Amino acid sequence: MNFRLHLFELEDQPWFPHVLRQGMLDFLRFMINRLHAYEAAIPLLASLLRKTNTIHFTDLGSGAGGGIESIQKALSRQVGQPVQVTLSDLYPNLAAYTYLKEKSGGKIDFIPASVNATSVPESITGVRTIFSSFHHFSPKQAKAILQDAAEKKQIIGVFEGASKSWLELLVLWFGFPIxxxxxxxxxxxxxxxxxxxxxxxxxxxxxxxxxxxxxxxxIYTPAMLQQMVASIQVPGYTWQTGKVGNRFGKYVIYVIGYPDETMVQE
Structure with missing residues (x-):
């Protein structure tokens, strides 16, 4: 599936009833957690945390926090100590974030104010991440998110839990209803x-x-992401794009960016 169509998603529409959006996002969060959909991305993110000598990441466009609970636990096991997560969104889902904060014992926290991923305030620290929501942004917005991180010398990791294949589409149509x-x-x-x-x-x-x-x-393919970051000309900033995973339901498409001077030897 080497093409991209920017059709409309119901959950993005301001008129879409919150009760339906919440139900859809709750299902997504449940499935990501139970299937450990981002398992293949954990070593990539753990490597970033180790190389930058930090145990905190700030998630942008968190939606209902889908998958963050399992990601936080797996990442903590990978690095050998509790990892702190801060959730944020342009329209924060405070009910879902409060639930995750209480369930995690405070290891997952959140920013109650609106955070625009295309222009993140300097006061917000930690490795930036985006899980499952980068495809919501148009090419112009997506590039602006990456550009903002590069220009502000911040580390960012964008992860989409899919391979973008026709088989996934068939499973969605015929397996998900069941x-x-x-x-x-x-x-x-x-x-x-x-x-x-x-x-x-x-x-x-x-x-x-x-x-x-x-x-x-x-969803942007690795080739699309590579083309996107190639147009971001910020000296001393490195980009990596690709796809990891070795079986169906475990593939992750990613783009990682970091300023060279922040990296330390492992």
Whole structure:
């Protein structure tokens, strides 16, 4: 699937009901955590933390915090000490962030104010990350996010849990409806609205299938990312792009950037 279509996602629309958006994001968070979808990206991020001598990263465009819980735990095991995470978003999901903060015992925290990923305030520190949401941005916005990190000499790691393949699309269309039907009662925190809009009025499953399809079409391939970073001319800043993972459901497309002077020998 070596093309990109920037179609609209329902969860991006301001008119889209919050209860449906929340139900869709809760399912995404549950699946990412249970499947450990970002397992292949953990060594990349751990290497960045070790090389920069830090145990903190700030996530941009966090949405409902999908996958961050399992990522934080796996990353902490990889580096041998608890990693601190700060969630942020242009429209912070405070209910989801508070839930994750309480569940993690404070290891996952959040910024309650709006944070624009294309222009992150200098006061926000830590390795910058974006998980599962980079495809939401247009090419102009995506480049601005990377440009902002490079110009401010900040480290950034962007990760998309997919291979962008036709097989993934088929699994989404024919496998996810079954998964949604059986998994929904086990998603926490429990919400009656999630049951209602899954089983009685199945708007959440329809939204998941639509947005999942659009997401696959929107994801930037490693070649697209390489072309994007090649146009960012910031001296002393290094970019790496690629895809890691060795089996279906475990592939991760990534772009990593860091200022050369911040790196120390491992």
């Amino acid at each position: 998964a949604i039907f059986f998994i929904t009662p086990f998603i926490r925190p429990f919400r009656f609205s999630r049951l209602f809009f899954t089983y009685l009025v199945p708007l959440i499953p329809l939204g998941i299938i639509w947005d999942g399809t659009v997401s696959l079409f929107r």
